[in-house]
Amino acid sequence: MSAVAAATPDTRQRLIDAAIALFIRHSFAGTSLQMIADELGFTKAAIYHHFRTREQLLTAILEPIIDKLSAVVDDAERLRGVQARAERMLNGYARLAVENPMLVSVLAADPSVHTVLRANRDWTHMISRQMALLADVHPGPGGYLRAQFVFAGIAGSADPKREADDEWLHAQLVDAGRRALGLRPPRRTS
Amino acid sequence: MSAVAAATPDTRQRLIDAAIALFIRHSFAGTSLQMIADELGFTKAAIYHHFRTREQLLTAILEPIIDKLSAVVDDAERLRGVQARAERMLNGYARLAVENPMLVSVLAADPSVHTVLRANRDWTHMISRQMALLADVHPGPGGYLRAQFVFAGIAGSADPKREADDEWLHAQLVDAGRRALGLRPPRRTS
Incomplete structure (x- = not known):
């Protein structure tokens, strides 16, 4: 599933939306890429396809x-x-x-x-x-x-x-x- | 040094002061007990003597x-x-x-x-x-x-x-x- 998800054009936006929601709950420093992956049911590789680091995502x-x-x-x-x-x-x-x-x-x-x-x-x-x-x-x-x-x-x-x-x-x-x-x-x- | 530090009466206050400074820089969620220990040159055991969890410290x-x-x-x-x-x-x-x-x-x-x-x-x-x-x-x-x-x-x-x-x-x-x-x-x- 994650390979397909990573190819979908709005995956980047879904990652961003999930990250904002997690930042508000746990702050930026308290949110790992792993937490964002877990929230969406993605693998970490699917996230790395879009953002190499948490700072890039921010x-x-x-x-x-x-x-x-x-x-x-x-x-x-x-x-x-x-x-x-x-x-x-x-x-x-x-x-x-x-x-x-x-x-x-x-x-x-x-x-x-x-x-x-x-x-x-x-x-x-x-x-x-x-x-x-x-x-x-x-x-x-x-x-x-x-x-x-x-x-x-x-x-x-x-x-x-x-x-x-x-x-x-x-x-x-x-x-x-x-x-x-x-x-x-x-x-x-x- | 850490055993002596843990026994000093103001160690608890030093822990609290260091934690506040780290929370402001990295937020509560982004600050671990390990980071507080490193900041003060304490062992984690010295911190556990005062606070079992990050929530207790907060x-x-x-x-x-x-x-x-x-x-x-x-x-x-x-x-x-x-x-x-x-x-x-x-x-x-x-x-x-x-x-x-x-x-x-x-x-x-x-x-x-x-x-x-x-x-x-x-x-x-x-x-x-x-x-x-x-x-x-x-x-x-x-x-x-x-x-x-x-x-x-x-x-x-x-x-x-x-x-x-x-x-x-x-x-x-x-x-x-x-x-x-x-x-x-x-x-x-x-």
Whole structure:
């Protein structure tokens, strides 16, 4: 069965989905390729066909969400005005959290993932730009703390097992973020 | 050396301190008793003298902070008025985060710790009382989300490696929490 499974085009995606679920339960450091193989009834060879190491698998998992985050950062940086940029960053991050709650919680909360993230220069650079977009609302040391508070708050409250509607959740997260930052709501929603 | 080390009264505390540092780097699930032994130059037998399993060690680590959290919850529940109770809970949680940033981040952010926490009925009961104290500020589904946002925000922004003064950080965290909750600052600080 495993040889057939490895040849199926969506095997890679099934591996990724199973890995994310295990990372959330056991953290990245606590999940072995063997555990992922067991979860899907694959042999380890079938996994090696797609990913040589756990780090390769983690990179494959994080890349799409980091690409989306980069796009939000680029988009926000194109705007003029600290308030408008923060508003765009906040909206975009809340959207990512609502649409990918499992991924955002792995990215934001798993200490062993942070260790891998910090080893990638492009990623740390992007994350510091992301922080600055909110931190600039309050120049000085309080601004950076406020930005950390808001990103951690959003990542930690987008529950993957929620019953709430996406639009409702997004509006709540943005509203909580605006209040914590002291950001005026825009006249029109963009 | 290890036999002497195991007999020294503060060996237990050294084990706990080394374990917390490793949990933060590798998560609970990614840290073995062997890794803790290696970190301190102990034999595994010296560790077994104090803790039979990793779960026993985690319980020993979490118990003091959960006891402190319970004391804050009890204290806040004794007050009258939703606003006063939320204010006391917020202040107490921010104080714990400032004084024990490593522990609070393990408690709040490590997915493998959550699995252990949820298995303990007394702890889940205490955590739901803690949530209610902030959630009651906004009756309805938005209140619970707002409470999650604030606790995650505080836990995620009390950086163990900060240079900031404790009182400044506490004031910042409480202020961000009040704003996110829409809580009026009290006339006098309690």
